[in-house]
Amino acid sequence: MRDKSKLTEACRQNIQAVKDTQDLLSGKWKCCILGMLYFSGKARFMEIHRHIDGIAPKVLSKELKDLEMNHLVKRTVQDTMPITVEYELTAHGESLKPVIEAMEKWGKSYRNNIIVENNK
Structure with a gap:
């Protein structure tokens, strides 16, 4: 493990930024809600509830x-x-577009890889 004292200030700031993002989006449901609103646009409470299983x-x-x-x-x-x-x-929520799209792309790839692996 690296000596914490050797981290540069820029590295500390980057780590803090990741932590801030993680804290903001933490929990089981926030990313699902943001993704649902991103891909569908405006939605009423019950529409969101219907589309997010569980x-x-x-x-x-x-x-x-x-x-x-x-x-x-x-x-x-x-x-x-x-x-x-x-x-x-x-x-401000729309500014998460690259994050949501990256998660979508990665999730589709992961799901496809798991299906291929399970069908071997």
Whole structure:
């Protein structure tokens, strides 16, 4: 293991940036929610819930609040009867485009490799 004192300041800042990103996107569901909103655009709560298998409504609500608090998701309340609430990525959330697309590409490749390996 490297001596921690030998890390450059730039390296420390890079590690901190990765940690900050990890903290922001941590948890089982945040990346799924961001990906769903990225690929589908605006969505209502129940649409998100239907498309993300296994997430409890209470957990979805908490995760959306966290993402909204961190300026990644925008919540818009429509003045309709009944009230409609839509969620979408903010401009800051859209800045995750390369990350989401890289995860999608890697995930498809991984899934294909696993299927090929299992069929040998």
